[in-house]
Structures are given as C-alpha cells and as structure tokens.
Amino acid sequence: MMEHDIVIIGGGPAGLAAAVAARKAGIQDILILERDSCLGGILNQCIHNGFGLHTFKEELTGPEYAARYIAMAEEEKIPYRLNTMVIDISKEKEVTFINREEGLSTVKAKAVILAMGCRERPRGALNIPGYRPAGIYSAGTAQRLMNIEGYSVGKEVVILGSGDIGLIMARRMTLEGAKVKVVAELMPYSGGLKRNIVQCLDDYGIPLKLSHTVVDIQGKERVTGITLAEVGPDRKPIPGTEEHYDCDTLLLSVGLIPENELSRGIGVTMSPVTSGPEVNDCLETSQEGIFACGNVLHVHDLVDYVSEEATLAGRNAAAYVQAMEKSSEEESGEESGEKAGKKAGHQVPLKAENGVRYTVPQTLDIVNMQDSVTVRFRVADVYKDRYITVSYDGNTVLRRKKKVLAPGEMEQIVLKKESFSDYPELKNIVIRTEVE
C-alpha cells in the first residue's frame, strides 16, 4: 500500500490552503484527492466579486481567488488527483478512493485533513407539496448551470430562501434577462449578508418577503407557478395569506449542510449543531491525526476565513506528522509515554450558551495551545445591543459590546494563552450573549 504523510480530502479553498500550509511547515509528501475535474471547488462557479478582502487586501471574483491558491499549490509542486472520489477512510487512516486510471485503490496516511465542503439542502428536505416538474433547482445548481455550463435556467423566477447563494442568483438571473419576482424567507430575518441584500435585491428592486414560504408548486411538466403564504411565529403558514405567482423556475436557497459521510464512516464525534466534526484547538477531530477545516467543519460566509482556518489545520497536521516521526526515532532509545515535545495537555470544553449556538473549536488545550486561538461561532437570532462575554469557570474575562448580531454573520473572538495563566485547573469556558 502506498503511504503518504498527509492526505487531504478535497481540493477546494480549504484543501488547497491546508496543503500549502502543510508544505510550508516542512511536509514533502502530501496528496490532494479531488472528485471534480479541476481544483478550486465551489469558487469556480462563484463568478461574482467580493472575495479576498481579508486574505489579499483586494476584491477578487471566486475564480480569481481560487487561481491564487491553485498557483501556490502548483508552485509548491503539491501532487493532486482529479476525478477521484474518496469512498472510505478507516480509523487507521487508510483512504480508499476510486478513479478511471487506478480503479479502486487505498493509500495509508499519517495524517488526514477533511476538506470536503458542504452541499445544499434539497427540495426533499422541505416538504413542499406539489408535483415534481422541471424548473425546480437548488440555487447552487442553477449557479453552476448558468456560470459554468452556459445555460439560461429560467425566465420568470421565484426564490425561496435568502441565503447568500439565493441572493447572488437573484442578481445574476436578473442580469441575464430573467424576471425575479420575489425572494421569500421563512425566518423573520435574512440568512444572507446585508451587503448582498442591498447589492443583489435592492439594486434591482426585487422584493424580499420575510416570514413567508412556498406552500404549493403548480405545473406538471414544467413549473407554471407557486403559492406563497405568510407564516406565524411557529413558522406554520397562516390560512388566508396565500398569494399566487406565475413563474417557470423556483430556486431553493435553504441552507448548506457540511458533507460528512466520510467523517461519520471514520466514527469521529459529530456536533449536532454544526453537522460537522467536533474539533480541538488544533482542528483535530476526536480521532487522533484526523483534522477538519472549511465548510465540512462548519458553514462559513467568507472564503477568507476558510483559508485562515485551513492554514491552521495544515500546520497542525504537519506538526502531528513531525511529532510522530520524532517519537518513533526516540522510541528505539527510551520509552516515552507522551508524544515528543508535547506536555500532558489540559483539554477544556468551550460551551455555547444564551444565544450562542455553537463554537468551533469545541475544546481547547490550555497547556499546548498556540499563543492565541480564534474561536468562531454563530448566534441563534438577530440581537441588538448585546454583549458577547467569555467566562472561565464563571469569571467573566472578556466582554465585548455588539450593536448587532445576526445568524447570517459568523462572529469570532480571540482567546490568548496568557489569559489562562491564572486558571491552571480550568474546567470550562463559556461563551454567551448578555443583554446588559
């Protein structure tokens, strides 16, 4: 069986940034496995601008952002296989994949980085009554058909869900000559970034109907119309509020789900909130030597943060492989119970409370952590004038006022190692929102 130091599952923005970081940290033997026919992942179809403001300090389109990282990976001569689907990863880090050249093969890795991204929630998950006519697409599928394949998708459009892809597609279809009649959102707030609402809907006079959902789809061969209804606080349609729209296309932008079939197969502990693996501050899953980053870990709004997170995963995977090699060298001399160069850790759980839905990472090793660790999280609802507070065993150590918090915008706080020096016996870290 072929062996590699690090095998990376997925060649999108997370996989590429992880690979480049691992190489820069000194790991020569890296392999990226990508199921598509090119690297870059979802960025290839995100032809709009707004990427890279943090990473490159300029505003790029998706393909341009991808090209920068592909160029870095090629400059580092990092091997990758395209059209290659990983079908299984074992606890022993044996990665089984399939492609046309090699058929079914298995490689063994010292460390694995999960970077499979996410996929869209489909119609089947929504329980919308009606036939199954042509003309119903998830927003990302329509985006791919239009931007990469060059099809026109539809002429009269209704969009359900105000996630960023739905908003971007409302503008895109309008520019291509379609009439986008309305964007309906089940929740009383949009799931997308504010600037997308302004630049994609307001610019083109497309109405956004909050607390509305699709209750019927008409048409047998092709969509001929849909019925929209207002929903109450229980998110159930209110009888008598139904409104009909003629349309030939319905786009669904109703959420992204991390794609974790492989992770579940390994048996790593999953978070029910993020639908991604639980990780420590090294972005290592419950299975030693298996790391996760990007949208497979939790869905991001900005690729810049994916790159940052994946860079950390790449570096930590490299450090893991290097520590493993060092300890196997030392083993021949004297037995050591601990990993080389690493002190016994002290893992502390991070708890999300009172309006904070989750945190990534979920645990933090206050002994072995880097000088600082970025904790990312989302809130449960739209909040105004609240504080984000962090407490160690009940003592508030950080308190930051936020004028506005929204579920559609990921938040982050940075915890410094020195802040733990007074808490050697720390039992928990709590992140919560507070009104006053």
Added chain:
Amino acid sequence: MEVRELICIGCPLGCPLTVRMEGSEISVTGNTCKRGEDYAKKEVLSPTRIVTSSVPVKGGVIGMVSVKTKSDIPKDKIFQVMKEIHEASAQAPVAIGDVIIPDCAGTGIPVIATKAVEAKA
C-alpha cells in the same frame, strides 16, 4: 429637495440612512459612524458597481469563461454593459486579465477574463 432612504453596507449593522439633497448640499442622518456618511454620499452622487458574468469561449477545454468589469462602472450603465457582454465571446487560450471587451458601453472600462481557459488539444 430630494430625499432618499438607503441601507448602509459598511458593516453588519446596516444602519437605515436618510439622505437629503438640496442643490450641492447633502445631509445624511441615521448613520452611526463616519463610514455611513461617506457611503451615502457616494451612493447618491455616483453609485458604482463591478459587473460580473460569463461568456462563451471557442476552442477551449471548457465552454464558458467568467468575466468582470476591470473596475466599478456607473450603476445606471449595468444593463448596457450586460448587453455588450451577452454579445461577446472569447477565443481559447484565455488568461486571467485578458481583455474581452476593450471599452464596455462607453465607460472607458474594459471587461476582462477572471479565469484561465486552456485551448483544446
């Protein structure tokens, strides 16, 4: 006097802005910081946007190449720019930054490729 309502996109707060224009006098209210005022003034005086799309590419390994206006163009020119983009096509090989339309809709701004497309062997 002309009054316009805007939503600031400077940060996630999204302040509702009211802009009052009287001749060359512009006053902004509703903003909670300086950025809101700057955004509102630009937005009422000369709103601009970068336009992105994709055009067919002949003889390439893929069928479409993504494009953008090299810099932001006046907002009221968006649909004229799109009309010219709809009529445009590219010839492979294409490199990032290749000019697809030299001067789009009389803006003086070119439309350039944002993706490399290799020629079909």
